[in-house]
Amino acid sequence: MNSSSAEMVHVRAPGKINVFMRVGAVMDDGYHDVATAYQAVSLYEDVRAYPADDFSVEFTGSVDTSDVPTDGTNLAIKAARMLARKTGYTGGVRLEIDKHVPVAGGMGGGSADAAATLVACDALWGTEASKDDLHALAARLGADVPFALLGGTAIGTGRGDRLSPALAIGQFQWVLALPDSQLSTPTVYTELDRHRERHLRDIAPAQVKPSVDTAVLQALRAGDPHMLAESLTNDLQAPAIHLAPEIGEVLELGEMNGALAGIVSGSGPTVAFLTADLDSALDLQIALSASRLTAVRATGPVHGARIIGD
Ligand SMILES: C[C@@](CO)(OP(=O)(O)O)[C@H](O)COP(=O)(O)OP(=O)(O)OC[C@H]1O[C@@H](n2ccc(N)nc2=O)[C@H](O)[C@@H]1O
Numbered sequence: 001m002n003s004s005s006a007e008m009v010h011v012r013a014p015g016k017i018n019v020f021m022r023v024g025a026v027m028d029d030g031y032h033d034v035a036t037a038y039q040a041v042s043l044y045e046d047v048r049a050y051p052a053d054d055f056s057v058e059f060t061g062s063v064d065t066s067d068v069p070t071d072g073t074n075l076a077i078k079a080a081r082m083l084a085r086k087t088g089y090t091g092g093v094r095l096e097i098d099k100h101v102p103v104a105g106g107m108g109g110g111s112a113d114a115a116a117t118l119v120a121c122d123a124l125w126g127t128e129a130s131k132d133d134l135h136a137l138a139a140r141l142g143a144d145v146p147f148a149l150l151g152g153t154a155i156g157t158g159r160g161d162r163l164s165p166a167l168a169i170g171q172f173q174w175v176l177a178l179p180d181s182q183l184s185t186p187t188v189y190t191e192l193d194r195h196r197e198r199h200l201r202d203i204a205p206a207q208v209k210p211s212v213d214t215a216v217l218q219a220l221r222a223g224d225p226h227m228l229a230e231s232l233t234n235d236l237q238a239p240a241i242h243l244a245p246e247i248g249e250v251l252e253l254g255e256m257n258g259a260l261a262g263i264v265s266g267s268g269p270t271v272a273f274l275t276a277d278l279d280s281a282l283d284l285q286i287a288l289s290a291s292r293l294t295a296v297r298a299t300g301p302v303h304g305a306r307i308i309g310d
């Protein structure tokens with residue numbers, strides 16, 4: 001089918017925080033078996049898709065995108081091409097991405113771009129892919145991409161792409177210390193495996209099948225930031241700090257300035273601080289900014305990738 005039905009489609013997709021992340025053994029496909037609790041937060045990628053004969057992408061926004069490739073290796077272009085192949089669409093798309101999620105920061109910005117692009121191209125091209133088809137394409141693009149489609153709060157197992165929504169009430173107030181450096185996701189996983197060999201005490205043994213602690217699920221269900229702060233967990237935090245020791249100082253600074261708790265987001269180096277309420281979040285944002293960190297506030301959970309009427 002080749003019936004382009006719109007002049008432009010605008011889709012917004014969120015960045016994410018892993019409020020819980022246990023990493024188990026390496027599976028046959030080379031990926032680690034994980035158990036994670038994702039929360040989508042109000043730091044967004046805005047993707048605008050325009051009809052075109054070929055495939056291209058341009059970036060604007062508040063974060064440095066100078067390192068992000070704009071050729072066929074860009075995740076958004078990969079997503080568009082994959083959808084075209086799957087649906088038999090023979091045209092292309094021009095993508096404009098207004099980017100606010102830090103690149104290689106552990107918040108799934110590239111995944112959000114890919115998820116938003118799938119939804120935008122499907123609407124632009126009128127290809128009417130099913131939810132299941134979009135999910136399957138998303139999972140092929142990256143472990144985090146299905147969650148960027150779904151949004152909200154969800155448990156991810158397997159590679160992190162087998163999702164089940166988690167009940168969460170209310171809004172959590174986060175302050176994010178955005179990095180001016182990057183960490184490569186595979187490097188952090190590899191560092192974790194090295195740490196395991198050194199028997200670090202705060203990391204679960206790889207042979208234990210990872211699962212999400214019931215305390216996290218209870219805290220999310222209760223919408224209680226104090227409870228959630230007690231159960232924030234990330235097996236990738238110690239290896240991320242080992243690779244980028246300044247993360248440890250950022251965590252200390254936040255915890256001294258009113259955060260209930262701080263956690264490295266995904267593979268880092270973004271640090272997410274959970275606060276008790278909006279006032280504490282504002283105070284913490286000011287304190288971190290005074291220390292010359294880029295600190296932004298965000299709330300969660302928020303929606304996954306969806307069309308915005310401009
Ligand atoms: C760590 C997490 C936590 O949510 O997020 P980020 O910090 O990247 O945002 C994810 O596991 C990342 O998801 P994503 O960034 O989509 O990963 P992919 O592109 O699929 O994989 C990049 C690489 O990470 C490693 N990887 C990823 C997921 C997983 N369950 N096991 C792995 O070992 C593999 O080396 C893989 O080649």
Ligand SMILES: Nc1ncnc2c1ncn2[C@@H]1O[C@H](COP(=O)(O)OP(=O)(O)O)[C@@H](O)[C@H]1O
Nearest residue numbers: 068074075103104105106107108109110111113
């Ligand atoms: N559209 C995209 N946006 C961001 N990064 C992209 C994109 N396409 C490819 N990449 C590459 O993917 C890597 C990881 O990107 P990103 O999703 O921002 O980080 P993370 O996996 O830490 O959440 C980066 O090194 C980047 O160069």
